[in-house]
Amino acid sequence: MANPKHRHSKSRRDKRRTQKQKLTAPNLTACPQCQEVKQPHHACMSCGTYNGREIVTVQQI
Numbered sequence: 001m002a003n004p005k006h007r008h009s010k011s012r013r014d015k016r017r018t019q020k021q022k023l024t025a026p027n028l029t030a031c032p033q034c035q036e037v038k039q040p041h042h043a044c045m046s047c048g049t050y051n052g053r054e055i056v057t058v059q060q061i
C-alpha cells in the first residue's frame, strides 16, 4: 500500500484546504413570466419557460 513518507506541516495542510469550495447559497432571480424565484440561466421550475418560451412542461401535482 502506498503510504506518505513524510508528514505534511499544518501550514501545508491548511494551504490545501483554502482551495476547497465552500457551500454557498445559490443566486436567485425572479422569473419574468410568473415572478417565481429561479436561478439565473436556468429554466423556471414553476412555469417551465426560458427566454420567454416554454421549453419544459411542468407536471401538475
Ligand SMILES: [Zn+2]
Residues within 6 Å of the ligand: 031, 032, 033, 034, 035, 036, 044, 045, 046, 047, 048, 049
Ligand atoms: Zn416562471
